[in-house]
Amino acid sequence: MLYSLGRDKSLKYDEALLRYRDKVNKSFELYLFNLLYLIRVAQFSIQDAESRRAKLRPSEEDKKFEAKLATNPLILSLSKNEGLYRLFKQYKTESFLDEDHIRSFYNEFSKKEEYIQYVYNDNQTDKEHEEMLLSLYRQLCANELFLELNDDTFAQWEDDESLIIGSIKKTLKALPADMSFYEAYKPNAEATVDFGELLLRKVYHEDEELLKVIEPTLRNWDVERVAIIDMILIKMALVELMTFKSIPSKVTLNEFVEIAKNYSTDKSKDFINGILDRLLKQLVDEGKISKEGRGLISD
Structure with missing residues (x-):
């Protein structure tokens, strides 16, 4: 904002302030988008399990396959969080998803040796579930199409990428989540007004x-x-x-x-x-x- 104010003499301070507030809100939307995308990729394992069992001649591996990525207690603390899904609805997060990419990415991820071992090994600990979800998100963030989707949908992705990735990893490491965990990531008056807007105002004036x-x-x-x-x-x-x-x-x-x-x-x-x-x-x-x-x- 300060750079824009310095370069664009027609830009007024009040307009720049509104842009700042909008950017703060968009950053939270970006966080929600990344979180929902991760959940939906994990939930695709349910369709994978159903497809395997629907085969005319399912193999022993098909019969033993479990949708652990979607049914482990850590991801369930997100997918069954009603408050979180109200936010997804409020921000229309689902409208930004690419279902074809979710399917193709899951299919690619499901071939990884670490995922195969995770599916067929019994009695995983919460730590092992956490490590698998972190691995899933790391590989999602290394996926060119996912990065392009973030960039095309949210103009500030380039600026916020490290912040959002760090926030999602922090969220995953804190699972199972309590019912209002997302409040820690929502814009709040102390951060946006008492700090951000005050800093912006003093530097400008x-x-x-x-x-x-x-x-x-x-x-x-x-x-x-x-x-x-x-x-x-x-x-x-x-x-x-x-x-x-x-x-x-x-x-x-x-x-x-x-x-x-x-x-x-x-x-x-x-x-x-x-x-x-x-x-x-x-x-x-x-x-x-x-x-x-x-x-x-x-x-």
């Missing part, structure tokens, strides 16, 4: 003041020569350092160095790390950073 703080740390660098994305990240980090008392300074520095790896040039990581280190020292010396809790400035 206090641009000149932030530049005055940053310029002395640039040393031989001309402000005009600093990459636009790098300057935005430095300003955001500066606001976070001075505004959010509960966030440790080192967490802020590490966070924005990681962001630089994904969104800026190869050299940006080291450049931003150096500038933020100098800024932190300067602000601490000037008494402009106040953190709540012992050790939050340096830890």
Whole structure:
């Protein structure tokens, strides 16, 4: 949003704020889409079991086949969660699914040796069910058609990919899920308003003041020569350092160095790390950073 505001002079702040709010909501929709897709691939094992038993001459393997991918207690805690399915209905998540791809992907996955062993081995533990679901999702995320579907359906997939994948893995590792587990992934006022919107507002409206703080740390660098994305990240980090008392300074520095790896040039990581280190020292010396809790400035 800040990049768009800087590049598009016709874009008003209020419009950018609305885009930010929409993006936050779309990220949750993307999470739901990935979760439902995983559930539906797992549930296809039921059709697989029925098809095997419907054969004129089913083999012993066909007779012994069980739809464990769909009937294990971990996936059932998702597929039988009424609140979750109300969300799928609310966001029309099912309309984005590609049933042909779900079938073809399951058929491909069902040939994997790890899946075959999982199906025919008895008495699996919850940990083994978890490992199989994680493997299923990892291979789904390595599937080109699935990635294209995410990208074609949700414009922010490229930005949110690592966040969504991490959230789904976190969800799977916490199974069996409680009835309202999804609340932890829904947009909330603290994250979107108290943090996100406040950060956006302060960086936009206090641009000149932030530049005055940053310029002395640039040393031989001309402000005009600093990459636009790098300057935005430095300003955001500066606001976070001075505004959010509960966030440790080192967490802020590490966070924005990681962001630089994904969104800026190869050299940006080291450049931003150096500038933020100098800024932190300067602000601490000037008494402009106040953190709540012992050790939050340096830890």
